[in-house]
Amino acid sequence: MRNEFVLFLALTAAVAAPPGSTQERGPASSGSDLPLNLIKLPPGFTIDVYASGVTNAREMVLGPKGTVFVGSRNKPDGDKVYALVDQKADRVLVMAKGLNQPNGVAFHNGSLYVGEISRITRFDNIESRLESPGDPVVVNDALPKDEHHGQKFIAFGPDGLLYVPVGAPCNICDKEKDDPRYASILRMKPDGSEVEVFAHGVRNTVGFDWHPRTREIWFTDNGRDNLGDDVPRDELNTAPKKGLHFGYPFCHQGDVSDPEFGKARPCGGFQPPARALDAHVAAIGMRFYTGKMFPEEYRNQIIVAEHGSWNRSIPQGYRLSLVKLDGNKVVSYTRFAEGWLRGMKPAPAGGGAMVGDVWGRPADVLVMPDGALLVSDDKAGVVYRISYKQ
Numbered sequence: 345m346r347n348e349f350v351l352f353l354a355l356t357a358a359v360a361a362p363p364g365s366t367q368e369r370g371p372a373s374s375g376s377d378l379p380l381n382l383i384k385l386p387p388g389f390t391i392d393v394y395a396s397g398v399t400n401a402r403e404m405v406l407g408p409k410g411t412v413f414v415g416s417r418n419k420p421d422g423d424k425v426y427a428l429v430d431q432k433a434d435r436v437l438v439m440a441k442g443l444n445q446p447n448g449v450a451f452h453n454g455s456l457y458v459g460e461i462s463r464i465t466r467f468d469n470i471e472s473r474l475e476s477p478g479d480p481v482v483v484n485d486a487l488p489k490d491e492h493h494g495q496k497f498i499a500f501g502p503d504g505l506l507y508v509p510v511g512a513p514c515n516i517c518d519k520e521k522d523d524p525r526y527a528s529i530l531r532m533k534p535d536g537s538e539v540e541v542f543a544h545g546v547r548n549t550v551g552f553d554w555h556p557r558t559r560e561i562w563f564t565d566n567g568r569d570n571l572g573d574d575v576p577r578d579e580l581n582t583a584p585k586k587g588l589h590f591g592y593p594f595c596h597q598g599d600v601s602d603p604e605f606g607k608a609r610p611c612g613g614f615q616p617p618a619r620a621l622d623a624h625v626a627a628i629g630m631r632f633y634t635g636k637m638f639p640e641e642y643r644n645q646i647i648v649a650e651h652g653s654w655n656r657s658i659p660q661g662y663r664l665s666l667v668k669l670d671g672n673k674v675v676s677y678t679r680f681a682e683g684w685l686r687g688m689k690p691a692p693a694g695g696g697a698m699v700g701d702v703w704g705r706p707a708d709v710l711v712m713p714d715g716a717l718l719v720s721d722d723k724a725g726v727v728y729r730i731s732y733k734q
Contacts, residue, residue, distance in 0.1 A: 394729035395433035448498035459496030484536030625661030626651035629708030637715025659700030
């Protein structure tokens with residue numbers, strides 16, 4: 345996967361185009377060329393392409409009128425926000441383009457909020473103006489401008505505040521001492537004011553949701569690189585209150601002291617993860633399953649999009665995992681959907697090196713009103729629909 349990472353760095357270094365809007369329509373092919381037969385699911389579940397032509401598809405959010413909005417990242421094509429219109433995504437609109445990696449999308453009071461690298465913008469009354477949304481309103485443009493871990497997953501919490509992460513601008517560094525917003529989850533009012541740090545020591549979260557019963561936030565976090573194939577593991581965390589510190593850069597996965605920074609602060613002083621996930625799977629988008637289509641055992645459980653490792657000697661991830669809870673305690677972590685990783689293949693550079701044979705990378709999940717689960721894939725450029733029938 346090293347060749348793909350080089351491509352990633354090259355794309356994210358590109359200069360952002362000025363923001364704007366467009367009536368351009370993205371292509372909407374059938375996606376019939378994708379090997380969906382390779383995806384393994386539990387009995388009774390099926391997967392289909394819900395929408396294609398959604399290049400670099402990332403975070404998703406559902407509007408009250410049924411429009412699914414999808415963010416994107418990576419230049420040159422990852423400057424767009426898509427609108428999947430109608431109940432079967434019969435139309436795929438490029439609702440806005442020229443944005444700076446608009447990975448995050450959230451909906452509040454009729455407005456679509458978009459999380460770019462260094463700002464939050466808002467498109468008002470958007471579902472009545474999909475063809476001509478106009479220029480967005482700037483909500484907050486004072487966020488750090490670092491592109492490294494700068495992509496935003498955004499969401500409104502039960503408290504009505506907008507939660508916005510700011511990743512560490514590095515693999516391993518202590519930037520929090522210079523700016524407490526780094527390696528954190530921020531929250532702010534819908535107008536962008538009264539910004540505060542909600543959680544500290546969060547290296548790079550690109551997915552969070554609130555427990556349907558406790559209303560506490562749960563979030564994924566990606567572990568640092570270059571300590572080996574199996575250390576550290578990615579994390580699933582929960583924050584029952586404001587002000588907790590989750591360890592980065594001093595401690596990883598709750599019990600691994602960082603070789604450079606760990607001596608300054610021991611692991612015992614931090615909030616441990618609710619569950620250590622597999623190493624380097626790049627756990628990003630996650631949601632509590634609150635629908636009624638899936639069997640009862642899935643209700644209020646967590647489905648995590650594991651985007652996939654980029655430099656592990658044996659790639660892993662590229663799947664959806666199911667995390668089951670008993671109350672607020674994790675009791676199991678198992679695979680729910682896999683098959684986007686077909687195995688290994690020779691690296692383009694030759695020399696006997698091998699890379700993963702990958703045809704898709706799940707990025708986010710979204711529970712639909714009928715109980716089906718949408719899955720965005722930023723490699724294949726599609727959104728899937730997973731359904732269940734007994």
